Amino acid sequence: MQIDQGPIRPPSEASSLLIRVTRNCPWNKCTFCKTYKRKQFSRRPIEDILRDIDTVAQVAEQVKQISWNKGLGGRVNSTVVSEAGSSYGYLHYHIAQWLHYGGKNVFLQDANSLVLKTSDIVQIIKYLRAALPSVERITMYARANTVARKSVDELRELREAGLARIHMGMESGSDVVLKMVQKGITAQHLIEAAQKTRAAGISLCWYIMPGLGGREHSREHALETASVINKGNPDYLRFRTLSVLKNTPLHDMLTSGAFTPLDEDEIVHEQRLLLESLEGVTTTVVSDHILNLLQELEGTLPGDRDKMLGIIDRYLGMKPEEKVNYQLGRRAGIYARMDDMKNPSRFSYVERIRRKIKSAEELKLELDKMRNQYL
Numbered sequence: 021m022q023i024d025q026g027p028i029r030p031p032s033e034a035s036s037l038l039i040r041v042t043r044n045c046p047w048n049k050c051t052f053c054k055t056y057k058r059k060q061f062s063r064r065p066i067e068d069i070l071r072d073i074d075t076v077a078q079v080a081e082q083v084k085q086i087s088w089n090k091g092l093g094g095r096v097n098s099t100v101v102s103e104a105g106s107s108y109g110y111l112h113y114h115i116a117q118w119l120h121y122g123g124k125n126v127f128l129q130d131a132n133s134l135v136l137k138t139s140d141i142v143q144i145i146k147y148l149r150a151a152l153p154s155v156e157r158i159t160m161y162a163r164a165n166t167v168a169r170k171s172v173d174e175l176r177e178l179r180e181a182g183l184a185r186i187h188m189g190m191e192s193g194s195d196v197v198l199k200m201v202q203k204g205i206t207a208q209h210l211i212e213a214a215q216k217t218r219a220a221g222i223s224l225c226w227y228i229m230p231g232l233g234g235r236e237h238s239r240e241h242a243l244e245t246a247s248v249i250n251k252g253n254p255d256y257l258r259f260r261t262l263s264v265l266k267n268t269p270l271h272d273m274l275t276s277g278a279f280t281p282l283d284e285d286e287i288v289h290e291q292r293l294l295l296e297s298l299e300g301v302t303t304t305v306v307s308d309h310i311l312n313l314l315q316e317l318e319g320t321l322p323g324d325r326d327k328m329l330g331i332i333d334r335y336l337g338m339k340p341e342e343k344v345n346y347q348l349g350r351r352a353g354i355y356a357r358m359d360d361m362k363n364p365s366r367f368s369y370v371e372r373i374r375r376k377i378k379s380a381e382e383l384k385l386e387l388d389k390m391r392n393q394y395l
C-alpha cells in the first residue's frame with residue numbers, strides 16, 4: 021500500500037499526517053528556492069486523493085490491530101510504531117507515528133493547494149474528516165495572491181469544513197525585496213490575504229526570511245516587513261533565516277556581487293529592528309527553524325516584546341570570542357540556546373573548534389559548511 025506524498029511540510033507540522041492534494045509549486049520562480057525546481061505543477065485528480073485517504077484509513081485500522089494484538093486496546097505507543105514500521109514499511113510507520121501523536125492534525129501538501137476550486141478543497145476536507153474521525157485540525161500552505169483572490173465567503177466555507185490554519189511564505193514585506201527574489205506577490209497581496217484570512221476565522225502563520233534583502237536592502241526589509249505585519253497582524257510569525265543555496269538564481273547574484281549576504285550579527289540586528297518596529301499586533305513569534313541562530317527568540321506580542329529584545333541584546337552584548345563560540349556551537353548542533361554555553365563540557369568542546377579557526381574567512385567557511393548540513 022502507498023500514497024502520494026510531497027517533499028516538505030512546515031516544521032510545526034512534524035507530527036501531522038501528510039495528504040498530497042497538488043504536486044509541486046504553481047509559481048516555482050522564487051530565486052532563493054529550489055524545492056520544486058524542474059518539477060511540473062499538477063492538480064491531483066480528486067478520486068486519487070480520496071483513494072489515498074481510504075488507504076490511510078485502512079492502514080490506521082491495521083496499526084490499531086497491532087495494538088489490540090499486544091493487549092493495548094487500540095492505543096498506539098512507540099512499540100506499536102516500531103512494529104508497524106518493521107513489519108509493513110514506511111507508510112504504516114508514518115501513520116502509526118501520527119496516531120501515536122493523537123491522529124488529530126493533517127497537512128495538505130504541496131506548495132499552494134489553495135489554487136484548487138474551493139468546492140474541491142471542501143469535498144476533500146469533508147471526506148477526510150468522515151474517513152478519519154480523530155482529525156481535528158487541517159492546515160495547508162498558500163500563496164498570498166491566491167488567498168487574496170478568494171472571497172471571505174469562500175475562505176469561511178473552508179474554515180467551516182475544517183481548514184484551521186494557512187501557512188504562508190511572506191519572506192518580506194518590502195516590494196523591492198519581493199521583486200528582487202521574484203516572489204510574485206506584493207505587500208498589498210499579503211495585507212489583503214491576512215485581512216481575509218482573519219475575517220474568515222482561519223489562523224494565519226507567516227514565514228519571514230531574515231537576511232533576504234542582503235546588505236543592500238536589509239533596513240527596508242526589516243522596516244517594511246514590520247509595517248506589513250502591523251497591518252496584517254498574523255497569529256504566528258516564524259523566522260526562517262536565509263541560507264543561499266547553490267544552483268539558485270540568488271546564488272548567481274551572490275557570486276556576481278549583486279547580492280551581499282549578511283553575517284550572523286547583521287541578521288540579528290535586522291531581527292531587532294523588525295521586532296522593535298512592531299506595533300499594535302498580538303502575534304506569536306516562533307523561531308523553530310534550524311537555520312535560526314537564536315532559537316529561543318520566541319514570545320507573544322505585545323507582552324513578550326521586551327523579553328525578546330533582551331534575548332537579542334544578550335547575544336549582541338557578548339564578547340567577540342563568546343559570539344563566535346555560540347555561533348559555532350549552535351551551528352554544530354551543540355547548543356540550542358545561549359544558556360547551553362554554561363555547560364562546561366559543551367563550552368570547552370566548542371572552544372577547541374574555535375581555537376583551530378585562524379581567520380574571519382575560515383570562520384565564515386566553517387559556519388557555511390555547518391549550516392549546509394541542514395539543507
Ligand code: SF4
Binds near residue numbers: 045046047049053
Ligand atoms: S512559492 Fe514557495 S515553493 Fe514556490 S518557488 Fe516560491 S518559495 Fe518555492
